[in-house]
Amino acid sequence: MSTRVKNRMTDEEKVARYRDRLTKEDLVEIYRRMWFARVFDETLYDLKKKGRLRRGNVYGSRGQEAIQVGTSYPLRPTDFVSPIHRDMPIFVFKGMTTRQVMCQVWGKANAPSRGKDSWSHMGDLKLGIIHSTSMLGSTIPVACGVAWALRLDGKTDSVIMTYLGEGATATGAFHEGMNYAAVHKLPIILIVENNQYAYSTPIELEVPTPRVADRALGYGIPGYTVDGNDVLEVYDATCAAIEHARAGRGPSIVECVTYRLQGHADHDETRARQYRPVEEIEMWEKRDPLPRFREYLLSTGLFTEEELPTPPPDVVAEIQDAVEYAIRSPDPEPHTALEDIYDEGAGVSR
Amino acid sequence: MREVTLLEAIRTAMWEEMERDPNVFLIGEDIGRLGGAFGVTHGFLERFGPDRVVDAPISETAIIGVAVGAAAMGKRPIAEMQFMDFISCGFDQVVNVAATYRYRSGGTVSLPLVIRGPSGGYVGGSLYHSQQFEAWFFHVPGLKVVQPAFPDDAYGLMKAAIRDNNPVLFFEHKFLYRRIKGHIPQPGEDFIVPLGEARIRREGTHLSIITYGAMVHFALEAAQQLETEGISAEVVDLRTIKPLDMETIFHSVRKTSKVLIVYEAPLTGGVGAEIAARLAEHLFEWLDAPIMRVAAKDSFVPFAEPLEKFVLPSVDDILMAARQLAHY
Numbered sequence: 001m002s003t004r005v006k007n008r009m010t011d012e013e014k015v016a017r018y019r020d021r022l023t024k025e026d027l028v029e030i031y032r033r034m035w036f037a038r039v040f041d042e043t044l045y046d047l048k049k050k051g052r053l054r055r056g057n058v059y060g061s062r063g064q065e066a067i068q069v070g071t072s073y074p075l076r077p078t079d080f081v082s083p084i085h086r087d088m089p090i091f092v093f094k095g096m097t098t099r100q101v102m103c104q105v106w107g108k109a110n111a112p113s114r115g116k117d118s119w120s121h122m123g124d125l126k127l128g129i130i131h132s133t134s135m136l137g138s139t140i141p142v143a144c145g146v147a148w149a150l151r152l153d154g155k156t157d158s159v160i161m162t163y164l165g166e167g168a169t170a171t172g173a174f175h176e177g178m179n180y181a182a183v184h185k186l187p188i189i190l191i192v193e194n195n196q197y198a199y200s201t202p203i204e205l206e207v208p209t210p211r212v213a214d215r216a217l218g219y220g221i222p223g224y225t226v227d228g229n230d231v232l233e234v235y236d237a238t239c240a241a242i243e244h245a246r247a248g249r250g251p252s253i254v255e256c257v258t259y260r261l262q263g264h265a266d267h268d269e270t271r272a273r274q275y276r277p278v279e280e281i282e283m284w285e286k287r288d289p290l291p292r293f294r295e296y297l298l299s300t301g302l303f304t305e306e307e308l309p310t311p312p313p314d315v316v317a318e319i320q321d322a323v324e325y326a327i328r329s330p331d332p333e334p335h336t337a338l339e340d341i342y343d344e345g346a347g348v349s350r
Numbered sequence: 351m352r353e354v355t356l357l358e359a360i361r362t363a364m365w366e367e368m369e370r371d372p373n374v375f376l377i378g379e380d381i382g383r384l385g386g387a388f389g390v391t392h393g394f395l396e397r398f399g400p401d402r403v404v405d406a407p408i409s410e411t412a413i414i415g416v417a418v419g420a421a422a423m424g425k426r427p428i429a430e431m432q433f434m435d436f437i438s439c440g441f442d443q444v445v446n447v448a449a450t451y452r453y454r455s456g457g458t459v460s461l462p463l464v465i466r467g468p469s470g471g472y473v474g475g476s477l478y479h480s481q482q483f484e485a486w487f488f489h490v491p492g493l494k495v496v497q498p499a500f501p502d503d504a505y506g507l508m509k510a511a512i513r514d515n516n517p518v519l520f521f522e523h524k525f526l527y528r529r530i531k532g533h534i535p536q537p538g539e540d541f542i543v544p545l546g547e548a549r550i551r552r553e554g555t556h557l558s559i560i561t562y563g564a565m566v567h568f569a570l571e572a573a574q575q576l577e578t579e580g581i582s583a584e585v586v587d588l589r590t591i592k593p594l595d596m597e598t599i600f601h602s603v604r605k606t607s608k609v610l611i612v613y614e615a616p617l618t619g620g621v622g623a624e625i626a627a628r629l630a631e632h633l634f635e636w637l638d639a640p641i642m643r644v645a646a647k648d649s650f651v652p653f654a655e656p657l658e659k660f661v662l663p664s665v666d667d668i669l670m671a672a673r674q675l676a677h678y
């Protein structure tokens with residue numbers, strides 16, 4: 001069992017209460033997005049079980065919604081993200097339509113990758129979404145390159161938010177990328193979704209320091225550790241890191257401590273209750289970020305119960321519509337498998 | 351004899367070698383507590399303990415590097431790549447460090463290590479969970495490369511790989527893992543399939559289909575169909591890709607005089623190119639037809655089913671090429 005969970009900021013890390021600038025509308029939208037992430041997941045799990053999802057694994061993010069929403073909410077359209085396998089909802093939060101995302105899931109011709117690659121490997125640079133691969137950590141150096149291009153273009157107020165599990169901070173690519181970002185003070189914000197297990201491997205076999213954010217010490221950059229199940233705490237720390245980056249002061253690591261409530265992917269449900277203590281899972285169920293945020297909102301006195309439906313019906317409708325749209329969308333033509341390998345345009349500088 | 355799947359054959363060989371030789375140990379991601387993403391090392395942690403079944407961090411460079419260092423010291427590590435695709439993240443250790451070690455030590459250091467893991471397509475794994483990278487390593491001196499198609503070979507080759515004093519890359523086709531069953535000898539029989547020996551899986555007289563991995567099964571299926579059409583195809587399963595067993599290949603081709611080489615990796619620069627070149631160099635006068643190849647199209651393995659099907663070779667592709675050759 002992971003015993004080293006520290007989910008409180010130390011005094012010197014206390015950041016401003018950026019949350020105080022959120023309006024009632026913001027809070028409703030944050031609430032809605034957390035439900036979007038939850039329903040998105042539940043829908044795909046369900047369809048997979050029913051055999052209606054043709055290919056790909058569902059890497060569920062149940063329990064991690066506060067991170068996906070709290071970190072992406074403060075971003076501007078001119079900022080960039082590079083989400084990982086568990087972050088499908090972030091594509092929507094950064095501007096893709098739910099229909100596009102579902103078409104990607106079903107490998108359809110009208111999907112962002114035209115059926116070429118699976119699920120979270122899509123991107124859209126115009127929307128500020130960097131394409132990733134399966135190779136964990138490999139996108140961090142790429143994010144540095146995106147930052148470099150922005151610097152060359154004089155666009156110094158964009159930030160790049162790259163996501164990573166705590167396990168993937170063990171990769172060489174992570175280290176080389178973070179080191180590069182720190183040396184060159186690039187506006188990178190590394191969000192570590194510390195759900196305490198990398199597949200079956202507990203955090204103490206991936207990370208030797210008490211906190212993942214301690215890795216920041218090696219790069220001389222700020223490292224925050226926050227309660228990843230508290231969306232407003234996540235929001236505050238992210239805003240601090242963004243401000244730091246926009247001011248040209250370089251990268252930060254924001255470690256969000258959470259728990260993967262499900263298996264590594266849908267195929268791992270049984271075993272994930274064997275390699276992890278069931279009491280641990282049950283304890284974290286009680287810290288579910290969704291009811292927690294709802295209770296908080298009700299406690300402010302700003303909301304009635306009716307204003308906070310579980311789930312919001314428009315979220316369910318939007319996801320349902322996207323699934324149906326994806327299912328009736330056309331499959332890619334076989335021969336297109338040989339397209340897009342090279343850019344066939346003229347090879348001169350634009 | 352025991353009837354097992356290809357996966358169980360590999361698992362059993364590793365288990366028996368670990369029982370036999372305390373120098374053998376495993377290192378990889380999720381191989382202990384989980385027993386491996388595909389369950390190949392299920393139960394090993396409980397039996398052999400955490401020093402011999404190492405749940406490593408997500409660090410392919412470190413996993414392979416640790417295997418290299420330990421092997422140089424006389425251990426016999428087996429490093430698992432959760433998917434063979436991820437070997438690219440430890441490429442430097444394989445190609446620059448492991449492959450060269452003996453050479454740069456002036457022949458004083460042996461490097462008995464195995465790097466194994468699931469490879470190959472036909473499972474909807476998309477770009478990074480489907481690749482057949484054997485040609486990258488085929489190109490590198492100092493490495494051996496193996497891909498079994500049947501449980502008995504998997505069992506015997508894994509034992510040979512573990513006992514070999516050189517770095518061996520062991521590609522396990524995930525499409526075959528649980529689909530293919532066969533018999534392996536009883537424990538204690540000490541059955542080994544020597545590295546570098548091909549095997550004729552089906553005798554024939556009109557053409558030789560030279561292949562390995564999952565394509566062996568496609569070729570056998572095609573050969574059965576061809577027989578009903580009056581075409582007798584011999585199927586040569588290379589089993590070891592490097593070093594190549596040219597003697598068996600030459601022998602078969604001298605008999606049939608027609609050659610079809612089948613591999614799952616992209617056509618260009620694949621293992622089949624080298625085989626074709628050697629045949630052209632040495633058996634030119636024996637050939638009654640141009641050497642033909644069936645391989646994946648020069649693309650990545652895409653996600654969507656119609657795309658994956660289009661890129662990867664099929665039984666039909668083999669049938670078409672074989673008929674063309676037979677009627678040449």
Ligand SMILES: Cc1ncc(C[n+]2csc(CCOP(=O)(O)OP(=O)(O)O)c2C)c(N)n1
Nearest residue numbers: 134135136165166167168197198199436439
């Ligand atoms: C370089 C590399 N090695 C291995 C894998 C196989 N793999 C996929 S996800 C995963 C675990 C990731 O754990 P973590 O980074 O903590 O993220 P989480 O899945 O917990 O969100 C592994 C080992 C991979 N994708 N890339």
